[in-house]
Amino acid sequence: MNILKYIFTTIAVCLIGANCYGFSDDYDIYLLIGQSNMAGRGSFEPEDTTKTIEGVWLLNSEGVPEKAKAPFNKYSSIRKDLKLQGYSLANNFSKLMHGRTGRKILLVVNAKGGSSIMSWQPQHKDGFLDEAVRRTRQAIPHGNLKGILWHQGETNVQKKTPDYAGKFKTMITALRDSLGHGDIPVVIGQLGQWEWAPEEDIRNFNDSVVPAICREVKNCNYVTSDGLGRLFKDKPQDPHFSRKAQIELGRRYADAMTPLVESAYITPYKYGKKSAISFTFDDGDLDHYLLAAPELEKRGFRGTFWIIGKKIDDGDSVRPRMSWSQLKEMSERGHEISNHSWSHGKLVLMSPEEARKNIEMNDSAIMRHVGQKPLTFCYPFNATRPWLIDIAEEGRVGTRMHQTGIGQQNNKSTPEKIKKWVDDVMKNGLWGVTMTHGITTGYDKWHTPKDLWDMFEYVKSHEDDIWVGTFKECAAYRTIRDNTVIKLYPKKYGFDITTEMNLDPGLFTAPVTICIKGDWKGKKIEAKRGGKKLATVVKGDSFHITVIPSADPIKCQVN
Numbered sequence: 212m213n214i215l216k217y218i219f220t221t222i223a224v225c226l227i228g229a230n231c232y233g234f235s236d237d238y239d240i241y242l243l244i245g246q247s248n249m250a251g252r253g254s255f256e257p258e259d260t261t262k263t264i265e266g267v268w269l270l271n272s273e274g275v276p277e278k279a280k281a282p283f284n285k286y287s288s289i290r291k292d293l294k295l296q297g298y299s300l301a302n303n304f305s306k307l308m309h310g311r312t313g314r315k316i317l318l319v320v321n322a323k324g325g326s327s328i329m330s331w332q333p334q335h336k337d338g339f340l341d342e343a344v345r346r347t348r349q350a351i352p353h354g355n356l357k358g359i360l361w362h363q364g365e366t367n368v369q370k371k372t373p374d375y376a377g378k379f380k381t382m383i384t385a386l387r388d389s390l391g392h393g394d395i396p397v398v399i400g401q402l403g404q405w406e407w408a409p410e411e412d413i414r415n416f417n418d419s420v421v422p423a424i425c426r427e428v429k430n431c432n433y434v435t436s437d438g439l440g441r442l443f444k445d446k447p448q449d450p451h452f453s454r455k456a457q458i459e460l461g462r463r464y465a466d467a468m469t470p471l472v473e474s475a476y477i478t479p480y481k482y483g484k485k486s487a488i489s490f491t492f493d494d495g496d497l498d499h500y501l502l503a504a505p506e507l508e509k510r511g512f513r514g515t516f517w518i519i520g521k522k523i524d525d526g527d528s529v530r531p532r533m534s535w536s537q538l539k540e541m542s543e544r545g546h547e548i549s550n551h552s553w554s555h556g557k558l559v560l561m562s563p564e565e566a567r568k569n570i571e572m573n574d575s576a577i578m579r580h581v582g583q584k585p586l587t588f589c590y591p592f593n594a595t596r597p598w599l600i601d602i603a604e605e606g607r608v609g610t611r612m613h614q615t616g617i618g619q620q621n622n623k624s625t626p627e628k629i630k631k632w633v634d635d636v637m638k639n640g641l642w643g644v645t646m647t648h649g650i651t652t653g654y655d656k657w658h659t660p661k662d663l664w665d666m667f668e669y670v671k672s673h674e675d676d677i678w679v680g681t682f683k684e685c686a687a688y689r690t691i692r693d694n695t696v697i698k699l700y701p702k703k704y705g706f707d708i709t710t711e712m713n714l715d716p717g718l719f720t721a722p723v724t725i726c727i728k729g730d731w732k733g734k735k736i737e738a739k740r741g742g743k744k745l746a747t748v749v750k751g752d753s754f755h756i757t758v759i760p761s762a763d764p765i766k767c768q769v770n
Contacts, residue, residue: 238268238276238317238354239308239472242347243283243301244331244339245363247324248403250284250291251299252442253454256597259298266309268317274349276317279305288342289323298454300400303461304360304468311469311476313696313711319343319350327366328378333385340382344389351390357472358396359386360464365450368408368416375416376424383428394430396471398464401436407450432467434460435639438613459613466640470726475699475708477692478724479640480685483748483755484678487642488633488670489685490514491611493551493589495523495538497531498650504541506664510671515682516541517551517589517611520576530653535580542581547681550574550585559594567602586718587611587683608719609686614646618655619662629666637676642685687721690714695760697725705736705769710760724757727767735770 243249259281268276272286282296290296305316321343323330330337347356361383367375379399387393401417417436425431439456443449452460469476480487490507492499495518507514522532533541542548552558553572561569570588578584588603588610595612603610615632616622636643647663649656657663670677680688695712708725731749738745738756740763748755756765 236355238315238350239312239357240317240319240347240350240354241305241308241358241360241468242343242356243304243318243320243322243360244343245322245361246326246366247295247322248365248400248450248452248457248460249299249301249320249360249362250287250295250322250324251282251297251301251457252295252324252451253298253457254442255281255298255454258597259302264302264306264309266315267305268315270317270319270346270350270353274346276350276353279318283318283320284322287321287323288346289321289326289337289339291324295324298457300360300362300457300461300464303458304464305461307462307465307693308468310693310713311465311696312473313698315354317350317354319346321346322362325366326363327370328363328372328375328382331363331382332378333381340386340389343386347390356390356392356395358398358468359383360398360400360468362400362460364402364416364420365407368402368412371412375420376427379424380427396430396432396468397428398432398434398467398471399424400434400460400464403439403441403450403452403456404436405441406447407441430471432471434463434467435641436460437635437639437641438615470728473697474728475697476726477695477697478726478755479692480642480678481680481688481722481724482678482757483724483726483750485676486636486640487678487680487685488636489642489644489680489682490647490667491589491614491644491682492516492647494519494530494555494648494653495532495551496649496653497533497537498652500533500537500541502650502660503647503663504544504546506667507546508544510667512667512671512679513545513547513681515547515549515587517549518573518577519551519555520553520573522555523580524576530649538577539581542583547587547683548577548581548583548585549587549589549683550577551589552591555591557594558591558599559596563598563602566599570603587686606718608683608690608721611644611682614644616646616655617663617666618648619658620649621655624657624662626662626665629662630669633666633669633673633677637673642689644682644685684721687719688723691719691721691723691760695723699727700764702766705767708756708765708767710758710765712760716761720759722757722759724755726753726755728753737768737770738765739768740765 263278263280267279269279271277283299283301284290284296309316331339387395421433425433440453442451442453538548550573553569558566586608617624648654694714698709700707736747738747
C-alpha cells in the first residue's frame with residue numbers, strides 16, 4: 212500500500228472518531244468468540260455453503276483472508292467436528308457491516324461449542340483465550356481490529372456458575388490487553404428464551420448479568436434475544452437458535468456494534484427514535500375500513516392492509532370484506548394497501564411459476580383499482596421458502612418476515628400482554644410488526660375492540676421513543692440503512708457528508724436519519740445540501756440530519 216495514502220487515510224479516519232487498531236486499512240477486522248451459538252448450529256440452505264458473501268472474508272487456518280462462505284466457524288482452531296458447524300450470526304452481521312460501511316470485512320471466528328467461561332480465562336489449560344489472541348494477531352497485519360463479538364453462557368447457566376460477570380470482565384480485560392488496546396468495542400448477546408434451563412436462571416442471566424457486564428465494561432453493548440426461535444421445535448431442552456433466529460441475531464449484533472465503531476451512521480429508526488412499530492391488518496376485512504383505520508387516524512397513525520384480491524372481487528357473506536373503492540379511499544388517506552396474494556393459497560406448495568402468477572395477479576388488481584403498485588408483500592400463512600422470498604421481493608422494498616399476532620379469540624391478547632409487548636419493543640430497540648385479522652368478526656376477532664384502541668393510545672403516549680410507520684416506510688428505511696455508506700470529509704469550515712446508496716433510487720426514496728458523533732456542546736452547526744438549509748437536531752454527543760440519500764454532498768459548517 213502507498214504509505215502516504217495510508218497515513219492520510221488513518222489521520223482522516225481517526226479525526227472523525229473511528230477506531231484505528233491495526234497496521235493497514237485493507238480490512239475491518241472482527242473477532243467472534245464464544246460457544247456453540249457463536250459457532251453456529253442453524254440449518255443450512257444449499258447456497259449458504261456454496262455462495263460467497265460480497266465484501267466479506269474469513270481468516271483461514273493459515274492466517275490468510277479468503278472469501279467467506281458458511282460454515283463461518285470452520286477455521287476455528289478449537290472447534291468441535293466440522294459437521295457440527297452450522298449457520299451462525301456471523302453471516303448476516305458481516306454482510307450488514309459491509310453494506311453500511313462499504314469496507315471489506317475480515318472475520319476471525321474462533322468459537323467452541325460447549326465451552327465454559329472458565330475455559331476462556333487467562334492461563335487456563337484449555338488455552339481458548341490464547342488461541343483467540345494468536346488468531347487475531349494473524350489478522351491484524353491485514354487491517355484494523357474494529358470489535359469483538361461474544362456469545363456464550365449456556366454452559367454456565369446450566370452449571371449455575373457464580374460471578375459470571377466478574378469472570379467475563381477478567382477475560383475481556385486480558386484479551387484487550389493482549390491485543391494492545393484496552394477499549395476495543397465488545398458486543399455480547401442474551402441467551403435463548405425457552406426451556407433449555409430453568410426460566411428463572413435464563414431470565415436472571417439475560418436481564419441482570421448481561422446488562423451488569425455492559426455497565427462495568429467500557430465500550431460495551433448487548434443484544435436482546437427477545438422473540439428469537441429455537442433450532443428444534445420438538446427439543447426445547449436444546450439451547451441453539453434456528454437459522455432464522457441467527458439471521459436476526461446477526462442484525463442485532465450489527466446494530467449494537469455500529470455506533471461503537473462508526474462516527475457517522477444511519478440511526479436504526481427515523482428521527483433517531485429508539486424503536487418502531489408497524490400496525491398491519493390481514494385479509495381485507497370490512498371492519499378494517501369501518502373501525503381500525505379511523506382509530507389509527509385519530510392518533511396520527513397509518514396502517515398497512517394486506518389484501519387478497521379474489522376475496523375483494525368475489526365478496527364474502529360470512530366475513531364482510533372491503534370494496535375496491537373503500538381501499539382506494541384508504542390509500543388516499545395515507546394508509547398502505549398491499550399484497551397478500553390473489554387467492555391466499557399455500558404458495559410454498561405451488562410451482563414457482565404458479566406462485567409468481569398468483570402474486571402478480573394481485574399486484575395488477577391493486578394497481579388497477581387503488582392506483583398504486585404494492586411495494587411490499589405478506590406471505591399467506593406466514594410460510595416462506597428461499598425461492599418464494601426471491602420471487603416476492605422482486606421490485607419491492609420488503610416482505611413481512613416477522614410479526615406478532617394480536618387478537619383475542621386465538622391469540623388471547625389482554626391489555627397486560629399488549630402493554631408488555633410494547634414495553635419490550637421499546638426496551639429492546641426493536642421493530643415490532645403487529646398482525647391483526649378480525650375486529651368484530653372473522654379469525655382472531657376482538658371480544659373488546661377497545662383494548663386495541665387503547666393499545667394505539669398507549670403507543671401514542673410513547674411517540675418520543677417509538678416511530679410508528681407503515682410496513683413500507685419501515686422496511687424501506689431498514690433496507691436503505693443496510694445499503695448506504697456514510698462518509699465524512701474534514702474541511703476548513705467543518706466537514707462534508709456523502710451518502711452512497713447501493714439501491715435503485717427510483718424505488719428507495721425514503722428519508723433516513725444520519726447520526727454524527729462528536730463534542731457539539733456550545734457549537735453552532737449549519738448543514739446545507741445544494742444551497743438549501745437542512746434541519747439539524749443535537750442529541751447529547753451527536754447531532755441528527757434527516758435526508759434522502761443522493762449524490763449531492765451535505766456541507767456542515769461548525770462554529
